[in-house]
Amino acid sequence: MDLGLFIDGLVNILQINTLLLIIAGVIGGIMIGALPGLTATMGVALLVPFTFGLPVEQGVSMLLGIFCGAMYGGSISAILIRTPGTPSAAATLLDGYPLAQKGEAGRALSMSIFASFCGGMISFIMMVILSPQISKFALNFSAPEYFALAVFGLSIIISVSGNSVLKGIMAGVFGLMIASIGLDPVSGFPRFTFGFMNLFEGPPFIPTLIGLFAFSEVFKGVEKIVTQAKVEAKITRLLPSRADIKKCWKTIVKSSILGSFIGSIPGAGGDIAAFVGYSEAKRTSKNPENFGKGEIQGVAAAEAGNNGCTGGAMIPLLSLGVPGDAVTAVLLGAFIMQGIRPGPLLYRDHIDVVYSIFAGLMIANICLLICGLLGIRFFARIISINRNILLPVIFVLSIVGSYAMRNSLFDVWFALLFGIIGYFMQRYDFPASPILLALILGPMAESNLRRALIVSQGDYSVFITRPICAVLLFLALLSLITSTIRQLRLQKKMRQEASL
Amino acid sequence: MKKADIIAGLLGLALSFYIIVQSGKFPEDHVLLLGPSFFPRILAGLMVVMSTVLIIKALLGKSAPTAEKLYIKDPGIQRSIITLIATVIYLLLLKRVGFIVDTIVYLMFLMYLLKLRDYLKMVLVAVGVTFAVYYVFKVALNIALPLGFWG
Incomplete structure (x- = not known):
C-alpha cells in the first residue's frame, strides 16, 4: 500500500460536500436496510439513481456509504422486532432479539454497530493489502481465465441462493440471455433488440434490477396488508460498555477476518x-x-462477519471486476455507470481512483459508526412506518429511479416488465440474484469465451490446459454438484417428515 | 407446484426456440463458427436441457412442494393487479398531466388501496414525498423529470 497515494485519496474525500453525501448515503442505507422487506440489494438499487448527477468521486463515495449503511441496517429490525431487515441480518436476530426481550435492546444495538464498524475496518485493511496483489496477479489473466472467473462467480451464487440448483441455473441462463440483448460485444451486430434503439447498448442495468428487486417486492408487498410490529423495547444505552468490548473483541476480530475472506469469494455474500x-x-x-x-x-x-463482507467483497470487485454478491453487483453496475471500470487495468492505469475508493470506504465506515450510534433511537422509529405508506413511496422511487439514468420512459416500462417477471420468479422459487450477476458477468463471459476460442482456433482444450482456468471451472462444477446433493438430501428428509 | 414448473419449463423451451430461430438470421462466421449467434445458442441449448429436466421432474411428481397457489379471486392478488393497472395508467399520463399532479394522485390512490384511512396523513405524505423527490432530482441532481403543465 502506498501511503502517499492513500493520503491523496483521503484529501479528495475529506471535503465538506463529499462528507455530507457519504453521511446522507449512510443514513439512507441504514434506513432502507432497517425497513423489513427492503433488502440491501433493493436499497442500493433504489438509492443509486441519486448518485447519477454527481461527479465521480462524490458519487462513488456516496455509493460506498449507502453500501455500508445498508449492510448494517438490517440488524436494527432483527434486534428490535425479530424481523431481519436484510437476509444477512438473520444471524444477528438469534441473540439480538432475546437480548431486546430482556430489556437490553440498547446493549445489543450498540454492540451491533460497534461490531459492524470493526468488521468494516478490518475488512477494509484486508482489502487495501490484498486487492493490489490480486490485481497484479490478475494482469496475467487472459480470456480463458476471465471466462472461467465469470462462470465461477455465477455458479457460486446459484449454489447459495434459492432451494433448487436446477431453477438457479435456469435463472442464471435466463440472465445471460437478457445480457446478450444489444450490440454483440465482438462483431457489433444488434441482437434481440426488437427494433428498439433503446436496447442497442444492452438491457438498461439499473431499471432491470429495480424491476427485479424493487417492483417485484412491492407487488408482493401489496398482496398482504400487515400492520407493522411496533417497537416495544426501550433503548437505554447508546455506547457499548467496556466490559462487553473486552468480552467480544476476540470474537469480533475473528469474525471480521472470516467475513472478509468469505466476502472475497465471488458469489458468496453477507x-x-x-x-x-x-x-x-x-x-x-x-x-x-x-x-x-x-x-x-x-x-x-454475526455483525462483524456481515460487515466484514463489505471490504472483502470489494476485493474481487475492484481487482478483477467480478462482484462478490448481489449487493456488490449493483455497486459494480453503478461504478461502471460513473465511468469507472474495475479490474486489473484500473490498478495499472488509474491507481488514484483506486485509492480514492479505499479512502471513501474507510470514511464511510467511520460515518457508519457515528451515524449508527447517534441515530439508534431515530432508526428504531423508522422501522415502525406502516406498510401502506411505505409501499406507495417505494413505487414512486422505483419509477423515478429507473427513469433517471437516461431520462427515458422506455426504461421505466422495462423496469415494470422485469418487476412482473421478478414477481412470478420469486413466487415460484426461482432466485433473482443469479440474474443480477449474469447481467454483470454475461458480457464478460461471452466476449472472453469467444476471444479465447478465436485465439486457440476453436480448440476447446485451452480451458483445461491452463491451470488457473481449469481450477476455477472445476470449483464451479464442484459447488454446483455439492449443493445439488445437499438439496436432494434436504428434500428427502422433508418428504420423510411429511409422510410421518 | 407441478403446474407452475411445467409452465416455467415450457416458457424456457419457447424462449430457447425463439433465440435459436432469431439467431439463424444473424450474420455467420463460417470459419470458426464464433459469430454473434454462438453464445446465445449455447445458452438456448442449456435452457432446453434444464427446462426439459424441470418438466420431466414435474411429470414424475418430484418437484418441490413450495409456493402457494395463484387464485385470481384472492383479494391480495386482485390488489396486485389493480396496483399494476394503476402504475400503467400513471406512466401513460405522466407526460400529459405532469409529474407533480400525477404522482400525488397515484400515491394517494395506492395508500387508499392499502387501506390507509387517515386522510390528513395521506395528503401530507403524498404531497411531501412528491415535492421532496421532485426537488432532489430536479434541483440537487439536475435530472429533469417529465413535465406537464405543472412544474
Missing part, C-alpha cells in the same frame, strides 16, 4: 459470512449453550 462467523463464535465459546438465548458475543460475531 448472509453466509454472518452465519459462519456466528457458528465459529459458538463453537469456540466456553459457554456455547448461552448462544441463542441472548449472548452478546453472538450479536458481535
